[in-house]
Amino acid sequence: MAADTAALIERIRRDPEFIALGRRRSRLAWSLSAAMAAIYFGFILLVAFAPGWLATPVGDGATTIGIPLGIGVILSAFVLTGLYVRRANRDFDPAIQRIIERLT
């Protein structure tokens, strides 16, 4: 059983479809991580360098630009996780299943 698993892993490791899948997956993971970091650190740098702009009211109300922007960062975190989960469920999981079935 253990030897079977080791052999299967060896076949998967060399499989072109698996290698392509690994690239797709890591490209998505790193792009989404970079997007999250850019959104967050963009917000932090605005806080550090443009506090006056963040404190400008939206329209004629009291609400300032910074408030919807901050809430937006919170929502973006949820949206980005949602994007990843959808892609993983629809693309990565079935692809891995196919590869394993083909090589077993």
Next chain:
Amino acid sequence: MNVEAIVMFLIFVATTLVITRWAASRVRTASDFYAAGGGITGFQNGLAIAGDYMSAASFLGISGLVFASGFDGLIYSVGWLVGWPIVLFLIAEPLRNLGRYTFADVAAFRLQATPIRTLSAVGTLAVVAFYLIAQMVGAGKLIELLFGLPYFYAEIIVGVLMVTYVATGGMVATTWVQIIKACLLLGGATFMALAVLVYFSFSPDAMFEAATDAHPDGLSILGPGKLVNDPISAVSLGLALMFGTAGLPHILMRFFTVRDAKAARKSVLYATGFIGYFYILTFIIGFGAITLLMGDPSYFTAGDGGVHDRINGLIGGTNMAAVHLSKAVGGSLFLGFISAVAFATILAVVAGLTLAGASAVSHDLYANVFARGRTSETTEVRISKISAVVIGVVAIVLGYVFEKQNVAFMVGLAFAVAASCNFPVLLMSILWRGTTTRGAVAGGFAGLVSAVGMVLLSPAVWVKTFGFETAIFPYDSPALFSMTIAFLGIWLVSKLDRSAAADAERAAYEAQAVRSETGIGVGSAAAH
């Protein structure tokens, strides 16, 4: 004495003890004890993660920060949240597919067990200790204030309950305590935020308008204030919050309680949703407290000439803003409910920390370093239970010793260590082929030591706690520097490592990557 609060808290304790008894009857194997047998669903785990993460510090602390300085509170809550997507994108699935009970299982997958598990256990215990001290001291003061119980009794109650949950019910009990607490906290916070919004006919703008009228700082509370002074501090704090989340051992452990990578993913999605929603609520609660409390002298200690200090005069300090608001919107019954929820929140978080610490001692240090695998599951679980008791006693003692100290920096220190030791070692072992044992150990220890050292020499500790004139290290958050040291250390020492063991470790990377991506041969906690 707050009778409603005590009654509601007793109901919570009774419920959780019944659950713990039920859990104890189901905990038979090591997998049941450490990982609830892998039988938690993605949704349940999402709630439990949210429960582990939404500490009393974040509920009372962030709403208190919003109360005191408005917009600045939002900067903090955003930082606490953005680590979650990173956890999902980079480590959640490999963690589930490669590990069984602790994150060291993953880091030591192809690296040498003894040094890596020792490092991970030290990193885990450091994070647990700092976080636990902050929680225990906060708990004692809060309970003293809310329930009128003496500080030392409060410490003992918290310590005894957390040890009871962990030592008898293991991960099953701990998980259900988290889930119940998460539901209570989300429910209570939702009610409070709704009450505030109803008061302003669902117009946030009217709420902000009223807040600027009530707050002594006026309009400036709607923009960035004093929290962030310079870009380096801001980025450094941001890094600690973002990546510290991905290195907290009690959070990482939660990924072993679900069946597979798909459930692990789902749990992060739910957790991010619940936590993000919760932070939006705390923002509304903070502003609600400004508008509804600041004009009412009954919530403040009287100042000179009958004029109260509208921020620091708040009875019990600014951290009590949410608690006072609960009375303002829901009367003494709801005040009792929120007080009991705050207590439950502390209990749930310290239980999670205790389990993480006990697992590091039994699974990493005892079973894999000391006994080198030559032990039985029964012995390992027994060691874990004994460790939980020891951690409980130590926590009570430390909580007592640190009573009069300023421990606000301890949570920051826990996040800094998590971001500079646990996270780099875990990430590099999963994602970089070139990582070797020597590299991981050197970089991980360098990150740990530099994070702790820089925090000790920082303004928050060196000046405000030790009372020296000027700080030796200029920034309160070391993460920008200590994380760089850790990652560079791992990279450089791994590159220079020419040993035969290092070649074997690099060669083992592809097989690890296959398991990590496919879940083949997953040491499933469910398979027993």
